[in-house]
Amino acid sequence: MTQNIQNKDIKIVGKLHSKAQFVAIVGVMAAFAAILSYIETIIPFSIWIPGVKLGLANIAIVVILCLYGAREAFAVNIVRILVVGLLFGNMFSISFSLAGALISFAVMVLAKKTDLFTIIGISVTGGVAHNLGQMIVASVVIETYSVVYYMPALMIAGVITGIIIGMVGKIILKYMTKIVKNKR
Amino acid sequence: MKANNKKIRNDIILICILCVTAAVACFFLYFKADNAEKMQLQILIDGELIETYDYSTDEDFYKEIALDIGNTIVVENGQIYMKEANCPDGLCIKQGEISKDGQSIICLPHKLVVRLVELSRDNFSENDGLDVMPR
Numbered sequence: 001m002t003q004n005i006q007n008k009d010i011k012i013v014g015k016l017h018s019k020a021q022f023v024a025i026v027g028v029m030a031a032f033a034a035i036l037s038y039i040e041t042i043i044p045f046s047i048w049i050p051g052v053k054l055g056l057a058n059i060a061i062v063v064i065l066c067l068y069g070a071r072e073a074f075a076v077n078i079v080r081i082l083v084v085g086l087l088f089g090n091m092f093s094i095s096f097s098l099a100g101a102l103i104s105f106a107v108m109v110l111a112k113k114t115d116l117f118t119i120i121g122i123s124v125t126g127g128v129a130h131n132l133g134q135m136i137v138a139s140v141v142i143e144t145y146s147v148v149y150y151m152p153a154l155m156i157a158g159v160i161t162g163i164i165i166g167m168v169g170k171i172i173l174k175y176m177t178k179i180v181k182n183k184r
Numbered sequence: 185m186k187a188n189n190k191k192i193r194n195d196i197i198l199i200c201i202l203c204v205t206a207a208v209a210c211f212f213l214y215f216k217a218d219n220a221e222k223m224q225l226q227i228l229i230d231g232e233l234i235e236t237y238d239y240s241t242d243e244d245f246y247k248e249i250a251l252d253i254g255n256t257i258v259v260e261n262g263q264i265y266m267k268e269a270n271c272p273d274g275l276c277i278k279q280g281e282i283s284k285d286g287q288s289i290i291c292l293p294h295k296l297v298v299r300l301v302e303l304s305r306d307n308f309s310e311n312d313g314l315d316v317m318p319r
Contacts, residue, residue: 117191118192120195121191124198141292141295142292142295147288147290148213151209152206156203
């Protein structure tokens with residue numbers, strides 16, 4: 001039973017036929033991601049290491065990446081960052097989260113393309129890439145390489161949050177798959 | 185079903201590789217120079233070396249360094265920590281104490297870096313890092 005569901009998880013389930021469908025699904029998922037980002041700011045999960053986040057919004061990104069594809073996930077990502085950045089942040093935080101999100105997104109798309117991993121593996125690569133990407137951006141901004149000392153901690157944190165996010169994403173993907181299939 | 189099991193196995197391999205990489209990096213970064221004799225406390229703002237202090241591990245050594253940008257650094261019992269900061273996130277205070285070669289406290293909003301450097305590694309200053317460190 002569970003194996004059956006897992007099997008369905010991996011394939012790209014939906015295909016968006018019209019522009020309206022694209023706008024609708026991207027809008028819904030971006031709203032979902034924005035809410036997750038907001039919830040994340042409420043949860044006091046700030047470790048002393050700069051750049052480590054729980055990455056709840058990544059749930060929405062991973063799910064839509066597995067459900068539809070890179071194009072839709074990219075749109076959701078951009079909308080989410082701009083909305084959240086304008087509502088709760090400033091230009092500084094926008095550029096930072098944009099850098100982290102784009103690097104992690106690119107790596108996740110590659111991980112998806114290789115077709116080697118489940119949603120958990122994709123989410124782990126995304127988490128690690130996000131943390132390392134932000135570390136690299138930070139080291140460029142402050143022009144020092146001392147941040148390299150956070151690398152191991154950032155990697156481990158990325159793996160752990162990636163596994164959590166991937167597991168949650170798997171559950172959501174299961175239900176989303178059902179919905180998308182019934183609609184067609 | 186078989187393909188799926190393979191993917192789960194790949195997931196586990198991926199996670200293991202990442203953990204091992206982190207452990208190896210950890211080993212190289214933290215355990216190479218444990219008791220450096222002469223260390224220097226360097227304060228960098230925006231990548232530029234602003235001030236340097238001789239670092240002392242003496243028990244009763246106490247020094248408070250207040251910076252214009254709103255950060256106060258304290259050296260106490262051989263431990264260096266950020267006592268006060270007016271940056272929005274306060275992450276530099278949460279980073280705690282440093283006492284070993286190569287360790288640093290970073291305040292990203294102020295572009296401030298406080299780091300300990302062994303004196304024999306003096307070339308690790310300012311922009312030399314560009315040539316030395318892997319990217």
